[in-house]
Amino acid sequence: MKTAVKNQIVVPHKTERRFYGHGIPGVDLEQLAGKLIVVEGADGSGRSTQIAKLVGWLEGTGHATVQVGLKRSTLVSEELEQAQQGNILSRTTLSLFYATDFADQLENMILPALKAGFIVLADRYIYTLMARDLVRGMDEAWLKNLYGVALEPDAVFYLNVPPEELVQRTFAKNAALDYWESGMDLGLSRDLFDSFMKYQITMQKTFRHLQTTYGFTIVDGLRSADAINADLQKKISAVLAGK
Amino acid sequence: MKTFAELDFPGRLIAVEGLDGSGKSTQIYLLKRWLELQGLKVYFSEWNSSELVKAATSKGKKRELLTPTTFSLIHATDFADRYERHLVPLLRAGYIVLCDRYIFTAFARDVVRGCPPEWVRGLYNFAALPDLTFFFKSDLEVSLKRILDGRAQLKYFEAGMDLRLSPDPYESFRIFQGRILEQYLAMSTESNFLVIDANQLVEQQQAVVRELVTQRLRLAEFRRAERPPSKPPAEACKKSKEEASIP
Numbered sequence A: 001m002k003t004a005v006k007n008q009i010v011v012p013h014k015t016e017r018r019f020y021g022h023g024i025p026g027v028d029l030e031q032l033a034g035k036l037i038v039v040e041g042a043d044g045s046g047r048s049t050q051i052a053k054l055v056g057w058l059e060g061t062g063h064a065t066v067q068v069g070l071k072r073s074t075l076v077s078e079e080l081e082q083a084q085q086g087n088i089l090s091r092t093t094l095s096l097f098y099a100t101d102f103a104d105q106l107e108n109m110i111l112p113a114l115k116a117g118f119i120v121l122a123d124r125y126i127y128t129l130m131a132r133d134l135v136r137g138m139d140e141a142w143l144k145n146l147y148g149v150a151l152e153p154d155a156v157f158y159l160n161v162p163p164e165e166l167v168q169r170t171f172a173k174n175a176a177l178d179y180w181e182s183g184m185d186l187g188l189s190r191d192l193f194d195s196f197m198k199y200q201i202t203m204q205k206t207f208r209h210l211q212t213t214y215g216f217t218i219v220d221g222l223r224s225a226d227a228i229n230a231d232l233q234k235k236i237s238a239v240l241a242g243k
Numbered sequence B: 001m002k003t004f005a006e007l008d009f010p011g012r013l014i015a016v017e018g019l020d021g022s023g024k025s026t027q028i029y030l031l032k033r034w035l036e037l038q039g040l041k042v043y044f045s046e047w048n049s050s051e052l053v054k055a056a057t058s059k060g061k062k063r064e065l066l067t068p069t070t071f072s073l074i075h076a077t078d079f080a081d082r083y084e085r086h087l088v089p090l091l092r093a094g095y096i097v098l099c100d101r102y103i104f105t106a107f108a109r110d111v112v113r114g115c116p117p118e119w120v121r122g123l124y125n126f127a128a129l130p131d132l133t134f135f136f137k138s139d140l141e142v143s144l145k146r147i148l149d150g151r152a153q154l155k156y157f158e159a160g161m162d163l164r165l166s167p168d169p170y171e172s173f174r175i176f177q178g179r180i181l182e183q184y185l186a187m188s189t190e191s192n193f194l195v196i197d198a199n200q201l202v203e204q205q206q207a208v209v210r211e212l213v214t215q216r217l218r219l220a221e222f223r224r225a226e227r228p229p230s231k232p233p234a235e236a237c238k239k240s241k242e243e244a245s246i247p
Helices: A004-005 A047-060 A075-087 A089-115 A126-133 A140-149 A162-176 A192-214 A227-241 B026-035 B052-062 B068-092 B105-114 B115-122 B139-149 B169-187 B202-216 B231-245
Strands: A035-040 A064-071 A119-123 A156-161 A217-220 B012-018 B042-046 B095-102 B130-137 B191-199
Touching: A004 A162, A035 A047, A035 A089, A035 A126, A035 A140, A035 A227, A047 A064, A047 A119, A047 A227, A047 B139, A075 B052, A089 A119, A089 A126, A089 A140, A089 A227, A089 B052, A089 B068, A119 B052, A126 A140, A126 A192, A162 A192, A217 A227, A227 B012, A227 B068, B012 B105, B026 B042, B026 B130, B026 B202, B042 B068, B042 B130, B052 B068, B068 B095, B068 B105, B068 B115, B068 B191, B095 B202, B105 B115, B105 B169, B130 B202, B139 B169
Parallel strands: A035 A119, A035 A156, A064 A119, A156 A217, B012 B095, B012 B130, B042 B095, B130 B191
Antiparallel strands: none
16 A cells, blocks of 8 residues: 555646746747746755755656756857856846857757656756846846746745855865856955855845745755755645645 | 937947848948048947857857747847947947947847847847938849849848748748848838938949938047057056056
């Protein structure tokens, strides 16, 4: 009896879908049977650990999964990397370049996978892109129009970890702070550590601001990886069941 | 949206728009030569020409990876790069900037490809309007003949093959260009296009263009300084070194 219960596979409940804005031309939202789950958070907040665990759990419970993330498109990821290394693009350009990368993955990975009934796990989504641009003074209305192409996910989890802890985790892994994750291009401070702290605090504020519009779930990222995952599993189960 | 003049830029931007094969590139080249020969500060910028972005665009086109949305976004990226890196600084420095295609190209093409008009216009709303926009209005058949005479084969995106209008590239090109022309004509008035009859001879068109430019811009204001700028840069260089040595 117990094994029978264990083998019971939940068929995801169908929900109404929509794009945030104008969307992608020619997409039939009715056909997107899969689910889109987004994990957001700063570098070092545990996103990839959580996603890896979720993949294991979802596959174990009979769901096919696909993983996507930023800067992974066939179309522009190489050029984007190159541009970032050289720090040669100005703000609007970089912003549009990232949006191109996002749209390419949305159309060539996310939408086809959802159509095929997969559970898509996105390591970051438009919110990180918007937050980065907002912090750098880009116009919010302009960004909202730009990312109006995005599909509204079924769930968005923001792993909240305070900057003091992020810095410790980053050092434990790399012993170096990343130029962009420290917001060094903003000129907040010439001291890398200082700049990192200031930048991350500003980013968290911006996420909280975006949360009021996009309503994602803020998850306490200070707990153990397993405790966080158990929490996410519970929430995702509810989404799959249509609750 | 405002023009560069309305935004108090010392420079002026002149754009040319029109179908492929309307002869606009020839006309803007002749305009550029004329302005340069008068010793004016001139800069020329072409659609889809930013170095870094171009690599991605050509890869996307070659491998037919582009959708209407990514086609639109990648061209907007290219435009933004040229706009922020070249156009705006040069216009601040009092240049006459000549653009072979400007935002109206995107408005026409992307909308024909199925992108929502408000979305496309929103993407480009960081850009100021040209001070003068010449629209080279040619009969569809004339444009088609110019393109088809000059080239044996039509490129995939140029012919609008991604829209699946017709399996025949020539037929597809015809329909596609026809729709773009409709879009251009629809925005001609609201966008203050200076319409040039592109069925005329090259010289006749250029005469009209030069006349209009003379009327609308005070060309003498864009003259290059005669004085050789040998001394000031040397001083500036010294100064910046001193500044750099401050701990």
